[in-house]
Amino acid sequence: IFQKVLVTRKLLKTSQQRLEQQGFDLVQWPHDSSMPRQALLDGVKGAQGVICMLSDNIDKEFFDAAGPHLKVVSTLSVGYDHIDLNQARQNRVKVGYTPDVLTDATADLTVLLCLAAARHMKSGIRACESGEWREWRPDWLCGYQFKGKTLGVVGMGRIGQAVAHRLKSFGIERIVYWGRNEKPGLKETLNADFTSFDQLVTESDFVVACCALTDDTKQVFNYDVFKKMKKNAIFVNTARGGVVNQDGLVRALEEKLIAAAGLDVTTPEPLPTDHKLFKLDNCVILPHIGSATIEARETMGDMCVDNVVAALNGKELPFELK
Ligand code: GLV
Ligand code: GLV
Known part of the structure; x- marks a missing residue:
């Protein structure tokens, strides 16, 4: 049969x-x-x-x-x-x-986007290719490093934890996270503190979204939230485009309310090539390849x-x- x-x-x-x-x-x-x-x-x-x-x-x-x-x-x-x-x-x-099997791949890509966004990778590549790279300059394309910084993880599941472990080894000093519930043991293994969403976005230098898209996380990252973030904040989303109010993100990046964003997920997918996010130097976008190893x-x-x-x-x- x-x-x-x-x-x-x-x-x-x-x-x-x-x-x-x-x-x-x-x-x-x-x-x-x-x-x-x-x-x-x-x-x-x-x-x-x-x-x-x-x-x-x-x-x-x-x-x-x-x-x-x-x-x-x-x-x-x-x-x-x-x-x-x-x-x-x-x-x-x-x-x-x-x-489980895509945890490492996705966590790696999350780190990649943190680095790419924090170190002006998009502008750097563009400068090389366009001839704008004329000389070594002390103040050119200066970004941020991880050492001594605070990482905020929204959605401390398998992927969020794998990102936290990676970035701890890059020198992240403090880890805070928000999600449905506090995870036992994370204080011991990662010295990570469960906080409110508000505290996380206010205090973090790197904010990474690794959560599932649910009614609780739908568009939690909106203009008002980006406005609360630090001016030097790097926002990275490898979860789902739906956790972000994308117009709010565009505005926040245009107004430099945060430093940069790295996105592996957008709304819609694919994002139309003429979308504003592609025009922003402080936004690195990848085509939903988190698990693509x-x-x-x-x-x-x-x-x-x-x-x-x-x-x-x-x-x-x-x-x-x-
Ligand atoms: C799912 O989001 C996970 O963390 O594995
Ligand atoms: C990728 O986005 C996945 O959910 O596996």
Whole structure:
């Protein structure tokens, strides 16, 4: 008996092979583009398993289109704000994701953006390429270092903690964090203090967003918040574009209320090439590549395949979102 599985994009090489070895009746979008909505809705009809991307909207319409046989949706991401979890629960569909394996990759990229934003990397590259680099100058492109500074982490989950550990070794002196609850043990391991959101944004030199996008974090970074930050503050977002009120960020950067921003996530994605943020020298933008290492992405693909195999065999998902 065939088990229909929808996979909305090609996976990396070894996980794609693993997928093809399962003997599923596989519906997979064959092009190097995300699966158009209608193809997604048509493709999921009668499916028992789905592997989706964070760019696919897994909402009520999707579950309705799938029908009653759907057992599992596994997303190639740690974030799950694109999935209607209530609807999944109602339909008794298990949800799988890929925690842990992308923590290091994403934490590395967060550090990269902190450095890039703090050290004028965008202006530096532009100056090299445009010929504006005429000579060595003592006061040119001077930024900020980590030593002695305060790091504020919004969302002290696996990724936030990995960022904190990295930046501690770069000389960060004080770590504060905000999130749903205080995390036991972080005082001992990181000397990190749980604070209010207000205290975090007021006191931190580096503010990094590593949180999930939820009702609690939606647009928490708005103009008024940026206004409260230090003038030398560096804001980095590797979470979701939705945690930022982007017009507020544009204004704050234009008015130099904060020093610079580094963004791996925006609203929308992709950000239109004529967007104001691209024109700002003090804003470095990357195209949502936090987890984009070969190691992480191969493992993420394998985890999705393993989740679907387990669910279709009536077993517990090895990587289930609960
Ligand atoms: C990437 O943004 C992820 O959620 O894995
Ligand atoms: C998710 O955001 C994590 O920290 O792993």
